[in-house]
Amino acid sequence: MPPVTLPTDRLRLAIQKSGRLSTDSLDLLKSCGIKIKAPKEKLLLHADNFPVDLLFVRDDDIPQLVMDGVCDLGIVGQNVLEESSLERRNAGSRHAYSVERVLDFGGCRLAIAIPEERPFSSLKDLEGLRIATSYPQLTGRFLAEQNIKADVVTLSGSVEIAPRLGLADAICDLVSSGSTLEANKLRAVETIFKSKAALIRSDRSLTAEKSHALDIMLSRIDGVQKAADAKYIMLHAPKAALAEIRKLLPGSENPTILPLAGDDTKVALHAVCQEAVFWETMESLKKAGASSILVLPIEKMML
Ligand code: PRT
Ligand code: ZN
Numbered sequence: 332m333p334p335v336t337l338p339t340d341r342l343r344l345a346i347q348k349s350g351r352l353s354t355d356s357l358d359l360l361k362s363c364g365i366k367i368k369a370p371k372e373k374l375l376l377h378a379d380n381f382p383v384d385l386l387f388v389r390d391d392d393i394p395q396l397v398m399d400g401v402c403d404l405g406i407v408g409q410n411v412l413e414e415s416s417l418e419r420r421n422a423g424s425r426h427a428y429s430v431e432r433v434l435d436f437g438g439c440r441l442a443i444a445i446p447e448e449r450p451f452s453s454l455k456d457l458e459g460l461r462i463a464t465s466y467p468q469l470t471g472r473f474l475a476e477q478n479i480k481a482d483v484v485t486l487s488g489s490v491e492i493a494p495r496l497g498l499a500d501a502i503c504d505l506v507s508s509g510s511t512l513e514a515n516k517l518r519a520v521e522t523i524f525k526s527k528a529a530l531i532r533s534d535r536s537l538t539a540e541k542s543h544a545l546d547i548m549l550s551r552i553d554g555v556q557k558a559a560d561a562k563y564i565m566l567h568a569p570k571a572a573l574a575e576i577r578k579l580l581p582g583s584e585n586p587t588i589l590p591l592a593g594d595d596t597k598v599a600l601h602a603v604c605q606e607a608v609f610w611e612t613m614e615s616l617k618k619a620g621a622s623s624i625l626v627l628p629i630e631k632m633m634l
Contacts, residue, residue, distance in 0.1 A: 337400075337401075337402075337403065338384070339538045339540065339541070340382055340538065340540040340541065341377070341382045341383060341384050341541070341544075342382060342383045342384070342403045342404055342537075342541050342544050342545060342548070343383075343384050343386060343401075343402045343403050343404070344383055344384070344385055344386070344402060344403065344404040344405065344406070345385075345386045345388055345392070345393045345396045345397065345402040345404070345405040345406070345407075346385055346386070346387060346388075346393075346405070346406045347387075347388070347389070347390040347393070347406070347407070348387035348388055348389065350389075350390060351437065352390060352406060352407070352408065352436070352437050352528050355434075355436035355437065355528065356406045356528070359406075359434065359436075359552065359555065360378075360383075360385075362551075362555040362630075362631070363381075363548060363551035363552060363555060364380070364381070364551060365378045365380070365381040365383060365548075366378060366379045366380050366381070367379075367385060373387070374386060374387055374388075375387075381544070381547075381548075382540065382541070382544045383544065383548070386402055390407055390408065390411050391411060391415070393405040393406070393407040393411070393412075393531075394407060394411060394412050394415035394416060394419075394428070394531070395415060395419070397428050397531050397532070397533045398415075398416070398419060398424070398425050398426055398427065398428055398533070399425060400425075400533045400534075400535040402533065403532065403533050403535075403537060403541060403545075404431070404530060404531065404532050404533070404545070405530075405531050406434070406528055406529070406530050406531075407528065407529065407531065408437050408439070408526050408527070408528055408529075409430075409433070409524075409525075409526040409527060409528075409529050410439070410441055410466065410469070410505060410524060410526040412428075412430075412529060412531060413468075413469060413524065413526075414466050414467075414468045414469050416428070417468035417469065417472065418468050421468070427534040428531045428532065428533060428534060429531065429532050429534065430529045430530070430531055430532075431529075431530045431531065431532050431545075431549060432529065432530045432549065432552050432553075432556075433527050433528075433529050434527060434528040434529060434530060434552075434556070435527070435556055435559055436527070436528050437526070437527050437528030438507065438526070438527050439505045439506060439507045439526050440505070440506055440507075440522045440524065440525050440526065441466055441469060441470075441503060441504070441505055441506075441522070441523050441524040441525075441526065442503065442504070442505075442506045442519040442520075442521060442522045442523065443457065443462065443470075443473075443501055443502070443503045443519070443520055443521045443523060444491075444501065444502050444503075444504065444506075444512050444517040444518055444519045444520065445460075445494075445500070445501045445517065445518060445520055446494050446500075446501075446516060446517060446518075447516045447517065447518050448516075449500075449501075451520050454477050454479060454521060455479070457474070457479050457481050457501065458479055458480060458481060459480065459481060460481045460482070460499075460500040460501050461481070461482045461484050461498070461499040461500050461501070462474075462481050462482065462483055462484065462499060462500070462501045462502065462503050463484045463485075463486050463490050463493035463494075463498055463499035463501070463502045463503070464483060464484070464485065464486065464490060464502060464503035464504060465485070465486060465487055465488065465490055465504070466503060466504075466524075467483050467485045469503075469523060469524050470483050470503040470523065471483050473503075473523040473524075481501075484498060484499050486498070490502045490503075490504045491504060491511055491512065491514075491515040491517065492515065494515075494517065495515065502517065503523065505526075506519055530549075530552065532545070550633075551631075554631050554632050554633050555631060557605070557632045557634070558629045558630060558631050558632040560605070560606055560607050561603060561604060561605050561606075561629045561632060562603075562604045562607070562608045562626050562627065562628065562629065563601070563602075563603055563604075563626075563627040563628075563629055564580065564583070564600075564601070564602050564603075564604055564608060564624070564625070564626050564627075565599065565600070565601050565623075565624075565625040565627070566599070566600050566616060566621040566622065566623060566624040566625070567591060567597050567598070567599055567600075567621065567622045567623045568597060568598055568599075568600050568620065568621050569596055569597050569620045570596060570597065570598055571596075571620075572619050572620035572621070573588070573598065573600070575619045575620075576600065576616060576619050576620065576621050577600075579612060579615050579616050579619060580602050580604055580612075580616075581604050581605070581606040581607070581608060581612060582604055582605035582606040583602040583603060583604045583605065585602075586600050586601060586602035587600070587601040587602070588600055589601070600621075603629065603632075608626045613626065
């Protein structure tokens with residue numbers, strides 16, 4: 332492919348046009364303060380208030396767009412990324428990229444599944460089977476690593492019905508809740524790859540303007556991701572129980588302690604907890620003497 336000319340002052344980011352990653356990708360950008368008007372009607376959209384242009388495409392095209400340098404950045408599942416990278420490496424095409432951030436969405440696993448009634452005691456039971464998948468590279472690599480000789484049957488979709496149609500004896504497909512496997516009377520016997528969405532970057536060098544914009548974007552993504560689990564907790568604590576209560580707060584440092592008007596025996600405690608605050612934690616806090624416990628979400632965080 333001939334060298335591609337990209338704008339020198341605006342990042343170009345490829346995201347999935349329509350599918351499981353689209354809403355989360357746009358929500359992430361929105362949380363980073365990047366405003367995009369009326370997405371999806373156009374192929375390319377300019378953010379109003381940040382030097383980034385969005386290219387809306389099929390997820391399968393994103394690794395190629397980034398590896399060929401047509402886009403500076405892309406948000407894509409690690410499953411699609413790794414499959415494409417292996418395929419391109421085997422074909423002798425450019426396959427370099429870097430993962431800038433693994434994101435908090437798009438979680439799934441690529442698993443080998445067999446019909447429920449089929450006996451299975453070890454991976455050796457896969458020997459000689461026909462395994463249907465849309466991920467021939469990842470499946471083939473796993474089988475080779477495990478020294479298992481099996482036939483990989485490549486299908487572009489509806490992999491889960493292949494055993495019922497007699498097209499294959501087993502499948503290797505993405506699983507999240509597991510309900511598709513269950514509905515098709517299949518059971519997962521081995522996870523071969525765990526995946527989340529990732530923000531990837533081309534290996535071509537960025538201009539100073541783009542590099543600066545990327546630094547800001549990454550720092551905002553970190554702020555959003557850190558805040559996702561974090562909570563602001565406020566409670567009243569008897570002074571005598573303060574040390575014990577502080578120990579119960581998940582992932583918090585140096586809380587703010589304030590006097591309570593009209594009550595010398597208690598203080599108000601405010602703290603940022605970096606980890607999720609579960610009902611069990613609140614129950615333990617109450618048991619230790621805390622009262623008026625409030626747990627509030629945090630939208631953004633910059634440490
Ligand atoms: O049109 P385009 O090519 O852009 O989209 P697509 O149809 O190829 O992909 P899409 O939107 O289905 O998925 C995009 C990405 O989401 C995938 O590449 C994964 O990184 C991620 N993801 C997360 C999933 C799942 N979870 C998932 N469960 N992708 C697909 N599935 C499918 C799976 O293939 C199976 O058919 O959902 C079914 C299983 O789900 P459960 O919940 O029943 O286990
Ligand atoms: Zn796709």
